[in-house]
Amino acid sequence: MNQEGKSFKRKSWIAAIMGMSMPGMGQIYNRELLKGMSIFVIFMALIATGFRLSVYLPDRLVIVGVTLTLAIVVTVYVFSIIEAYRKHYKQEGEYILKPYNRWYFYIAVWMLGSVLITGFVYNYTRDNIIHVYKIATKGMEPAILRGDRVLVDKTAYRRMPPKRGDIIIFVYPDDRSKVYIRRIAGLPGDMIKLEGGREVIVPHGAVYVLGDNKQNSEDSSKFGFIPLKDVVGKARQVWYSYGVDGMRWSRVGHTFG
Template sequence: MFIRRRSEKKKKSIIREYLEALIWAVVLALIIRTWGVQAFKIPSGSMIPTLLIGDHLLVSKSSYGIKLPFSDTVIIPIGDPERGDIVVFLYPEDRDKDFIKRIIGLPGDVVEVRDKTVYINGKKLEDHWGKYTDAMVLPSGAQTRDNFGPVRVPPDQYFVMGDNRDQSYDSRFWFGGRGGFVPRKDILGKAFIIYWSWTDHGFGVRWDRIGKILH
C-alpha cells in the first residue's frame, strides 16, 4: 500500500506540473499577444512599394500604450500615433477585418487632396511616401481618389492612406466617399519590421526584404 500511495502521489505531482506549465504557457502567450508583438501577412498591394504582397511583418502592440487584456482601455500610455506611422487597425466598415495603412492626418488636422496632391491644414504635405501609377487625374465631384475634402479629423481619430495612392481603399473612400477615420482605440499597433517575404506567387524568397525596418 505504501508503494502504491507513493506512485499515486508521484502521478498527481506530474499531472500538476504539466497543468502549471500549460497555464503559464497560456498566460505568457496572452501577454505577448496583448502587449508584445503580432505577426501579419500582406495580402494586397495598397501599400506598394513600401509593403509588397507576400511580406510578413511584425507589429508592436505596445507602441502607443499598454492595454488591459481583451479591452480598449489603456493602462500605461506610452506615446501618440504620428504622421507617417504604418499602423494595423480594425477596418471601420467591418471591424472583423484588419487593415494596414499609413497615418496622414492627425486629430484636428484639415485634410484635402487636390489633383493627387495632399494638403494638411492648407499646406502641401511633403509626401515622399505616396506613389502614383495612373497619370490621369480624375475630376473633382465625380470621385474621391484624386480630389477629396477638405475634412477635419475628429478628436482621437486618424486619417489614413495607402502608399499606393491610385490603388488603395482608404479614408478617402469609406462610407460612400464621405470620408472615414480610424479611432485611436481601434489601432492594434505599429508595423516596424519585415521578417519574411515571399514573391507574389510564393515560389521564391525575397531575401533583400528580410529584416527591413519600416518607416
C-alpha cells in the same frame, strides 16, 4: 495503493520525452521538483522579458531582439531536455519515488503549464507587446509587399503619440474581425483635402489613413476616420517575406522609417 518508498527502474528516454512536453517536466520526473519549476519560470520570464525589451530597440534592431529572445528560449528548452536525459542516464538504476512522482501529478502540472504558456505568455505577448502579421494585399506597396510578415509593436502608442507617416495596423471599421495596414496621413486637427476639393478636419481621437498604392488601396477616403482606440499597433520591421517567387531574403529586416 501507496507506492512511495518502492524502487523503480529509471528510464532515461522517458525523462527526455517529459522534457520535450514542457520545460522542466523532465527534471520533475527525475525527482527534482524545485529545479523543474525553476526552469519553467525562467522559460516564461525569458519570453515575456525578451519581447518586452525588443520593442524598445531602434526599428532596425527589433528583429535582432526578437531573434535573440527566440534563440535563448529555444536554448533553455533544449538544455532542459538534455539535462534531464543526462542526469537520468548517469544515475540509471533503481530509485525511490517521491510523493509527486505520480502520473496524475504530471498531467496536472502539464495542464497548468500549458495554460500559463499559451494563455498567459503567448496570448499576452501577442495581444499586448508584439505580433507578426502576414500582409495579404497590395495596398501598401512598394513600402510593404504582399507576402511580407511584419513585426507590429503593440506598445508603441502607449509610449508615444502617433505621427504622420507611421504605418499602423488597425481594426477595419466595416468588419471588426479583420485588421488593415495603412499609413497615417492626418492627425487630430489636421485639414485633409479630399477628391473634388472638399476639405475636412480630422476629429479628436482619430486619424486619417491612406495606402501607398493609391490605385489599389481601400483607406480613409472610402471608410472614413479611424478611432485611435482601434489602432492595434505600429509596423516596425519585416520579419521575413515570402512571395510567389519564393523567399525574398532582401526584405528581411526592412524598416519603414
